[in-house]
């Protein structure tokens with residue numbers, strides 16, 4: 001039995017949207033090295049839409065896959081949709097995660113929400 | 129496929145496999161039965177006991193067959209603790225980086241009122257006989273220190289530690305699961321009172337092992353029932369497993385010097401190659417380690433993703449990262465030698481076998497370099513380290 005679903009392995013092996021956005025206007029970093037997972041999300045938001053998103057992750061296979069999937073789920077989406085992103089949606093899109101790896105999807109949700117909060121802080125805008 | 133996880137388990141040797149299938153097919157009687165077929169099984173059992181005893185310098189009566197290393201560890205420690213309790217001695221000395229079969233047993237004993245001292249294993253993963261001597265008290269009933277560590281492979285000076293214990297009248301148990309069949313061991317010369325071993329670490333089958341207990345040391349039962357194993361371990365014996373264990377151990381012992389020399393050469397080649405990776409460090413003493421053990425920490429990456437990508441390249445290894453242990457903390461062994469969490473998560477253990485070639489080692493080196501570089505390429509920690517926002521630990 002494989003540890004992870006095909007989807008998880010695909011996003012782990014070929015992570016989408018890896019890297020940095022130099023002129024990002026929303027950046028969020030969550031987790032810590034002590035626990036073994038850190039995710040950093042870069043958002044480029046224009047006209048209330050996620051024009052571009054990139055991530056950097058230090059972590060296990062499911063942490064990398066969760067980051068990758070989360071970026072795919074919000075890319076091109078209006079901010080109102082981004083706000084609604086949950087860890088459940090990330091995990092479901094990956095065809096599930098082992099129970100003890102669910103915290104990776106939580107981290108992905110938190111990284112995105114933290115980047116969004118950073119955008120709000122920088123621009124003074126409020127996203128519903 | 130490159131299998132580099134021989135510390136986790138080893139492949140059954142052809143000879144052991146033959147013994148096992150022959151016994152399963154031909155000698156399926158119950159060793160406790162008095163008719164011929166049962167007695168044939170009994171003979172197999174006693175021959176195995178003699179052969180195993182001979183390899184470690186024991187006498188056959190001092191060998192008790194168990195279901196593996198964990199059971200042997202549990203029984204050895206429980207027995208010594210019980211003997212101690214009767215004499216009013218309830219202090220046990222061990223180290224912080226023992227296998228959980230030892231540590232969890234000690235933790236239970238602590239709850240039952242024993243006092244446990246866990247010695248520091250220092251940065252090099254070694255304890256000294258002097259430190260053991262200094263920790264021994266009037267009420268110490270047992271010193272239990274592993275011969276070789278399962279994660280970082282460091283080999284303790286057990287002969288000297290045993291001598292200290294002997295001189296002070298304290299029982300000495302050693303978990304030799306990683307050592308038996310790989311490095312020379314002799315219970316008499318090495319001053320060992322109790323020793324645990326497991327067949328699947330020396331190309332024998334899983335679920336079978338043995339406990340050596342020096343003559344005169346009364347064992348306490350973990351499993352009550354029939355009179356098997358002189359009443360010290362109930363249950364119809366695993367005859368095919370025990371027979372195959374003896375075959376595997378004889379074979380490992382006969383080839384030990386040759387295998388150790390070959391593996392040491394591969395090991396040192398691998399260590400030299402992986403050292404070229406910047407901000408990495410070998411875990412455990414470089415020379416006083418098992419012939420096939422290589423264990424590194426790579427800063428800025430996490431072990432599980434490293435393992436998965438190596439698996440994609442056909443390399444099977446293991447890691448002490450939290451994600452691979454299924455807990456939140458990385459390996460207690462790496463923490464015990466002073467690795468901080470941040471780098472302990474990025475560990476890789478490669479435990480080599482005789483089937484590997486120098487080309488395989490070079491392929492492992494290339495692959496690890498590639499994967500580490502790739503993972504660092506999108507690690508936020510690595511970015512912070514490179515930009516000077518964070519200071520390198522390694």
Ligand SMILES: Cc1ncc(COP(=O)(O)O)c(C=O)c1O
Nearest residue numbers: 196197198227229278305306326
């Ligand atoms: C040092 C050490 N002790 C004990 C054990 C447990 O042995 P077994 O798996 O046979 O119970 C192992 C193997 O995992 C080990 O490496």
